[in-house]
Amino acid sequence: MLSSIGQQYCFKKYDEHTSMNQKEIAKLLNARIIAGEAGEDMDYEFAFASDLMSDVLTIDTDSLILITGLANLQAIRTAEMSDISCIIVVRGKKATEDMVQLAIENKMTLIECDFTMFKTSGILFNAGLKALY
């Protein structure tokens, strides 16, 4: 049986969409911003979680965060081509120096997070970020 708290929770998470900046995101995820000076004023409304860059390249949405466990240069390149300006690297993966440099060159925010992709997505969804579909 679904409790009233559960029902309220479900209602709340679908009803209260919001936008967030990089500092709010990092705080929620207990994560580290390792590049992001250029994106301090950016607000994000949507998030997309994938390790498959082929799928990321099919997205046509602005104001998007990419949540990925893929810590390589192609994750940054894919974000660059897709006009994605914030990437959260999950599962404790470390961004390489090349990744950080390319992110800075493209004025992107790069965040390292120790949580799983599922937990990261759940926290951000519950906080009001929207799914694409």
Place this chain on the structure above:
Amino acid sequence: MQFEYKIQGGDFANAGTASSNVKKVLKQINVDAKIIKRIVVALYEAEINVCAHAFLGKVMVNITPEKIEIDVIDKGPGIQNIDLAMEEGFSTASPAVREMGFGAGMGLPNIKRNTDEMQIESEVNKGTSLRFVNYLISSI
């Protein structure tokens, strides 16, 4: 304006260099951001394809006030069945390419989706020639 870039098969560290440069040029000449995105996503998919499958390749870009024409020509194994390669989900990519986040069989269909005109020709054991065109003036 004309530009040419080389692509080395397997060199994933530099895959995307041509797309990145073309994006900068198109921004400088004030092309609409949505049109730029379609062009560079198509070109990036094409660069990844050459990196993943061919020995070497080149990208030739011709920009006029009306349109951008891009040729991506490679020397490599070619494509045995182009109709099959155009189907979403069909891929012959290696496990190494899949670990890079690609090889899901989305490349050619996504190039078609993001371009106004697209032609592809291939000869097995010789290589593949891809040509696509995007118009730079939004019809909206």
